[in-house]
Amino acid sequence: MFIINGDNGGNWYSFFYLLSSVLTFLFLLYLGMKKGYPILSWILILVSGALFFIIGTKLLTFRSAEWTTLFRNGVFPHTASKSAIGGMLFAILGIELSRSWLKIKEFVLDTYVLMVPLGLALQKPGCLLAGCCFGTPTALPWGVQYAQGTAVHHQHWISNRIPATELLSLPVHPVPLYEIISYLMIFGVLILLAPALQKRGSRFLLAITMLAISRFTLEFFRDPAATQALGQMIGGLKALQWILLLTGLVTAIILYGKLKRPSTSVKNPSVTHYLMWRKFALILFLSLIIWAVHMGFSATEMLVMNLKLLPALILFGFHAWIRFTVPPFRLAGIIILILPLFIMGQSVPDKEDAWEYFHSFGAGGTFGS
Secondary structure: OEEEEEOOHHHHHHHHEEEEEEHHHHHHHHHHHHHHOOOOHHHHHHHHHHHHHHHHHHHHOHHHHHHHHHHHHHOOOOOOOOOHHHHHHHHHHHHHHHHHHOOOOOHHHHHHHOOOOHHHHHHHHHHHHHHOOOOEEEEOOOEEEEOOOOHHHHHHOOOOOOOOOOOOOOOOOOOOHHHHHHHHHHHHHHOOOOOHHHOOHHHHHHHHHHHHHHHHOOOOOOOOOHHOOOEEEEEEEEEHHHHHHHHHHHHHHHHHHHHHHOOOOOOOOOOOOOHHHHOOOHHHHHHHHHHHHHHHHOOHHHHHHHHHHHHHHHHHHHHHHHOOOOOOHHHHHHHHHHHHHHHHHHOOOOOOOHOOOOOOOOOOOOOOO
């Protein structure tokens, strides 16, 4: 048996969440450039997917109190619960909406979905250390026990499985470890079958099918209390499992029909690279959404969004500068923009006591699935 004390579990979760977000973003940037996607449009699509993903992870776990806060007070409430299923659904919506708005004809979800299992695998060590996605009790030698103060120990105590004085939870299935293995296998299958998945949407459908089947199977080992949404039992299965089963069957049938149809040669559609006003409108739209929902985001989630949005802002500014400025005066314009910053940087108080010092302290943690 292995023991996890849960110290800094929230910090570990945030670290692996940030690591997964940054690495998958960089990998997707590389894949998009390799496929010839317009780089600024591709970044904006990825930012849209990331923002909608975070919103989706929260919306699917909202209860009546959160919905009341959202609609009555107009405030996006903070919740520690997260649902990867809700995140995936909203990410697909955000990517397709932004792709359509930017007039990108390629089905970019075939590229995006390649990094989904890898990103989930990179994030799951944080879930294991935080104890948020804990499994059912087990006597297997690789079972994991969690110390007092963790969600697992608390759940076992309130369900009368252990006394209040017990220092450790019951041994449970290390579900995040199972998920890591499963997601890496899905990633490997997608890579190996890439040459055979040339039809539009085929890679996306295969990935969704495998992800649905994987999550459906792993839910048998996950404690119902750890299922953040749709964890109630219906007909011997969790409500979430029925949805996953239906999703897997539907996508598998669609994929089979697509692969059976004869191949048709399709030229790569042309893309308009200079839809500047559409790109500006999308940047403004995404910025307004971030501002509207930021109260419900954790510090790590806000950092992720800023890191992904910043390259888009810089690249858009560069494109706008090149397109709308007169070449002979570009250098002078840059100097005019930088000079005030230089002047302000030289304006410092003459006396040491002119400085004002502020101190702040904060603490926080996250749990997710």
